[in-house]
Amino acid sequence: MPPFLDGQSSVNVTLFFTPGGILSLDSINQIFMFTGPFTLIWTDLSLAWNKSLHDVHVISIDPTPIWIPEIFLLNAEGNTRISLPSHPSVYVTHNGTVVMVMRDKFRTICVTDAFDFPFDEQNCELNLIPVEAFVNLSATLTRNPVLSSILMKKSEWVLKNVTNKNIYIDGFEIKSVTLTLKRQSLFYVLSIIIPMALTSIMNAFVFILPADSGEKVSFLVSIFVSHAVFLNFVYDIMPRTSTRVPKIMIYLICILLQSFLSLLAVITTLRIRNNKVQGDHKRVSTVVDQTVGDCSTGMSKMKDRLHNLDSQKLDSILFVVSLFIAILNTIVLIT
Known part of the structure; x- marks a missing residue:
């Protein structure tokens, strides 16, 4: 059951994406593989409790019995649904805020332009859209320079910039995240x-x-x-x-x-x-x-x-x- 708040017909979900490591960018097959945690945050008042009665502020729960928003990665290579990993991290605060962190490897289609090879830069997009129409999705980008420097140290590519924008197609709003990659040409x-x-x-x-x-x-x-x-x-x-x-x-x-x-x-x-x-x-x-x-x-x-x-x-x-x-x-x- 979706956790609608009083008087609302939609559920606000915030998505935080933190680029982690670039595993590969296959220029021949146009496949981009990367790692990075997707964090979903929404409010479910049915899971709230009175912290004055219980000296607990945050708990970790099993996500099976609760409602979880489903997200499509439209340009994914293979299955477009962002599936839950075997052991997702789900935390609930006393006011009903649910935080779910999904860490996995993701494969997307990235059309490359090799005109300036090996001094080229490529723009790979992640197009995200919720499965349920009543979900109001907002995407926020976060960067961890320390994590990126560690994970991308042995990669052929360097993450130069990350931007996001909204795309509207036939009344549907798509959250598009663009990762600008620069090839290490030495x-x-x-x-x-x-x-x-x-x-x-x-x-x-x-x-x-x-x-x-x-x-x-x-x-x-x-x-x-x-x-x-x-x-x-x-x-x-x-x-x-x-x-x-x-x-x-x-x-x-x-x-x-x-x-x-x-x-x-x-x-x-x-x-x-x-x-x-x-x-x-x-x-x-x-x-x-x-x-x-x-x-x-x-x-x-x-x-x-x-x-x-x-x-x-x-x-x-x-x-x-x-x-x-x-x-x-x-x-x-x-x-």
């Missing part, structure tokens, strides 16, 4: 961004390698393969339902494109150099038949120096351009 910076930035800069150094070493193409192919591995790793941790393509994916694609263009430039310059060398050898051999051997040898060395000078100049220009592109891509990603 792990991803050290394991993904820094290695990718270094390999991106290494693309430019292929133009410093001597052409006669024969390692330019194999060097670029090795870098290209490492970028493909990183792209596959990032793809596995990105949500499939993101409304925007993450910047880190665009960054990886730009690096792959840079590697491809560097490989194309190296192959082209090597081809042009080899054609010039072959042409010079033919001309030098013709001159050798018509002139003195010492003069032909000097002419051959002079032409080789001129061609090497042209190749070094072109490689220097390509090195500067490639290095500038690599640094620019990294700056755009982290800003």
Whole structure:
């Protein structure tokens, strides 16, 4: 039997929510799991007593025989009803105030936007509504910095802010609590961004390698393969339902494109150099038949120096351009 007060057709219930620990935020499946006590407070005069006759102010009771408000968590993953834990804490004061504390793990649906990954912030909502229409629910947020710092110490996410608002849909009032979470990005910076930035800069150094070493193409192919591995790793941790393509994916694609263009430039310059060398050898051999051997040898060395000078100049220009592109891509990603 609902504990209606005299002359009232509704029961006022106050809900206190204290964010505890963030267990996980699965960006792929869009599932947010957290812990935190929900405290419900209402008045039931049938449970009141005269404290002057009994020197007792607060008692703990079994919640089975009394009326308890039921709350729906609308965006819960699975069962939307906030069910009572096996051993809820229910306390009653002498004036009939009932306080029930429910501690449990909760799973909700949280649509994430990974555009700024791994420097992103996510807003996860808890939409609460009473089951009975006569329940007048009011939600209040409380924060315990000490508890949050202990429980969130080993979490990937940090609770940045908590806000609440009322949403009205078809005459129903929904209490919406928004938790703003910020990702701790140090792990991803050290394991993904820094290695990718270094390999991106290494693309430019292929133009410093001597052409006669024969390692330019194999060097670029090795870098290209490492970028493909990183792209596959990032793809596995990105949500499939993101409304925007993450910047880190665009960054990886730009690096792959840079590697491809560097490989194309190296192959082209090597081809042009080899054609010039072959042409010079033919001309030098013709001159050798018509002139003195010492003069032909000097002419051959002079032409080789001129061609090497042209190749070094072109490689220097390509090195500067490639290095500038690599640094620019990294700056755009982290800003």
